[in-house]
Amino acid sequence: xxxxxxxxxxxxxxxxxxxxxxxxxxxxxxxxxxxxxxxxxxxxxxxxxxxxxxxxxxxxxxxxxxxxxxxxxxxxxxxxxxxxxxxxxxxxxxxxxxxxxxxxxxxxxxxxxxxxxxxxxxxxxxxxxxxxxxxxxxxxxxxxxxxxxxxxxxxxxxxxxxxxxxxxxxxxxxxxxxxxxxxxxxxxxxxxxxxxxxxxxxxxxxxxxxxxxxxxxxxxxxxxxxxxxxxxxxxxxxxxxxxxxxxxxxxxxxxxxxxxxxxxxxxxxxxxxxxxxxxxxxxxxxxxxxxxxxxxxxxxxxxxxxxxxxxxxxxxxxxxxxxxxxxxxxxxxxxxxxxxxxxxxxxxxxxxxxxxxxxxxxxxxxxxxxxxxxxxxxxxxxxxxxxxxxxxxxxxxxxxxxxxxxxxxxxxxxxxxxxxxxxxxxxxxxxxxxxxxxxxxxxxxxxxxxxxxxxxxxxxxxxxxxxxxxxxxxxxxxxxxxxxxxxxxx
Numbered sequence: 001x002x003x004x005x006x007x008x009x010x011x012x013x014x015x016x017x018x019x020x021x022x023x024x025x026x027x028x029x030x031x032x033x034x035x036x037x038x039x040x041x042x043x044x045x046x047x048x049x050x051x052x053x054x055x056x057x058x059x060x061x062x063x064x065x066x067x068x069x070x071x072x073x074x075x076x077x078x079x080x081x082x083x084x085x086x087x088x089x090x091x092x093x094x095x096x097x098x099x100x101x102x103x104x105x106x107x108x109x110x111x112x113x114x115x116x117x118x119x120x121x122x123x124x125x126x127x128x129x130x131x132x133x134x135x136x137x138x139x140x141x142x143x144x145x146x147x148x149x150x151x152x153x154x155x156x157x158x159x160x161x162x163x164x165x166x167x168x169x170x171x172x173x174x175x176x177x178x179x180x181x182x183x184x185x186x187x188x189x190x191x192x193x194x195x196x197x198x199x200x201x202x203x204x205x206x207x208x209x210x211x212x213x214x215x216x217x218x219x220x221x222x223x224x225x226x227x228x229x230x231x232x233x234x235x236x237x238x239x240x241x242x243x244x245x246x247x248x249x250x251x252x253x254x255x256x257x258x259x260x261x262x263x264x265x266x267x268x269x270x271x272x273x274x275x276x277x278x279x280x281x282x283x284x285x286x287x288x289x290x291x292x293x294x295x296x297x298x299x300x301x302x303x304x305x306x307x308x309x310x311x312x313x314x315x316x317x318x319x320x321x322x323x324x325x326x327x328x329x330x331x332x333x334x335x336x337x338x339x340x341x342x343x344x345x346x347x348x349x350x351x352x353x354x355x356x357x358x359x360x361x362x363x364x365x366x367x368x369x370x371x372x373x374x375x376x377x378x379x380x381x382x383x384x385x386x387x388x389x390x391x392x393x394x395x396x397x398x399x400x401x402x403x404x405x406x407x408x409x410x411x412x413x414x415x416x417x418x419x420x421x422x423x424x425x426x427x428x429x430x431x432x433x434x435x436x437x438x439x440x441x442x443x444x445x446x447x448x449x450x451x452x453x454x455x456x457x458x459x460x461x462x463x464x465x466x467x468x469x470x471x472x473x474x475x476x477x478x479x480x481x482x483x484x485x486x487x488x489x490x
Contacts, residue, residue, distance in 0.1 A: 004049075031061075035053050036050075037067075045442050053079070069093060073098075073099045076099070077102060078101075079100075081105070083106060085100075085108070087113070095120065095124050096418070100127075101128055103129045104128070104375070106130065114135070213221055233259045237283065238263055238285070240265050241261070242268075249272045250356060257282055259284075263284070265286070271294060276297055279301065280302075282301050285306050287305075296322055298322040300323060302325065303349070305329055307426070308332065312335040312336070321342045322395075323346060324342070326348070327352055327353070330351075330353070340367045342368060346370045348374050352379065357380055373397050376399060377402045378401070381404060381405060392433055394419055396419075406435055406458075407434065412487075425452060427452070428454045432455065434457055438475035
């Protein structure tokens with residue numbers, strides 16, 4: 001009986017202490033939402049995830065809730081709301097790993113966002129964003145004696161390309177197969193790592209001054225088979241010959257050619273590349289994209305080239321492409337069926353692709369049940385025709401930021417919003433000159449659809465801050481001219 005009483009008193013005591021709820025050692029989910037916290041008991045790891053949070057919500061989660069002071073990881077994935085990691089955003093919480101990926105509007109990181117982790121931070125990763133401002137000056141002063149070993153700015157043509165002088169041993173390569181990060185004529189290619197293949201075989205890496213003298217990649221350059229071929233910062237590389245890659249036809253998994261002037265690639269050999277899953281041409285000079293054929297290719301990275309022509313015929317070859325970033329190409333128009341042949345497509349990026357002023361009917365047809373992210377920001381799109389989008393899923397996310405759209409027309413947007421209403425999908429129309437008048441009453445008076453729409457009026461007011469009663473009181477619904485048509489609001 002005494003043991004039972006003691007156990008009851010112990011349970012009562014621990015339940016009254018901060019951080020000892022049923023979510024221990026994480027805070028109460030309601031206190032940190034929309035951030036989340038998970039605990040891996042086997043690995044003794046506490047991970048915070050703020051992928052769905054705004055900067056103010058992140059600040060509140062870490063400054064207003066009770067945490068343990070030393071967390072393992074911070075993850076921020078696919079978050080367009082985060083623009084600056086500002087002073088005090090994480091309070092006094094420290095991390096060993098910080099992963100911020102696919103945050104397209106992140107432009108700056110303040111010193112005080114990282115300084116609480118000065119003694120613990122091992123890896124800080126910022127990929128697929130627009131980061132311009134990083135506090136390099138704190139590295140020698142605050143992190144020189146720490147465990148920090150890696151700061152990759154992965155696959156982002158807009159990432160910083162130069163560094164101030166840093167202690168040569170500041171970022172020590174820790175993984176087997178890594179090489180020290182080199183400086184070359186003022187450039188600091190942070191992501192140049194020599195990657196290890198199976199059975200201890202290495203891939204090929206051209207970098208620095210060796211890469212600058214490389215004009216054409218020919219067979220004599222790659223005399224061995226390789227799992228990985230990485231050619232970065234070779235500004236005079238203009239062509240790759242088929243015989244340079246064919247010896248690796250059965251083994252090559254990843255071929256990356258970043259920040260060069262590559263304009264000629266042997267696309268016709270892809271059917272012979274039996275293991276190839278990833279091609280990266282970030283920051284080159286490709287001008288045309290033919291219809292490709294490959295049973296294995298999953299990642300095709302085309303960011304910041306000069307592609308103005310995408311050839312037709314893609315429907316003839318059903319492909320397994322999963323991730324296609326094509327931002328920063330003057331494409332202007334995509335051929336019919338270009339995207340509908342990708343049955344496993346999850347992410348397609350075509351920001352700053354000059355697709356405006358009109359997004360024509362049939363432009364974006366999808367046939368993938370996995371479609372997640374579609375980035376079309378910065379395309380000067382003023383008009384979206386009926387049927388421009390088809391094949392969207394309940395969890396698709398359509399990003400139309402920074403365009404010239406003035407009206408949220410019912411016949412265009414209702415079909416996609418009705419699909420999203422059964423899941424977590426949404427359309428983002430922020431930073432468009434949208435007239436918030438009676439033409440959008442249909443949306444303001446249907447909360448289930450408005451929930452899946454993010455946007456602001458031309459005067460800066462967000463849709464969600466508008467009063468639906470105004471639209472209901474002062475707008476008039478006109479019956480459609482023909483049965484089956486949409487109503488008109490005036």
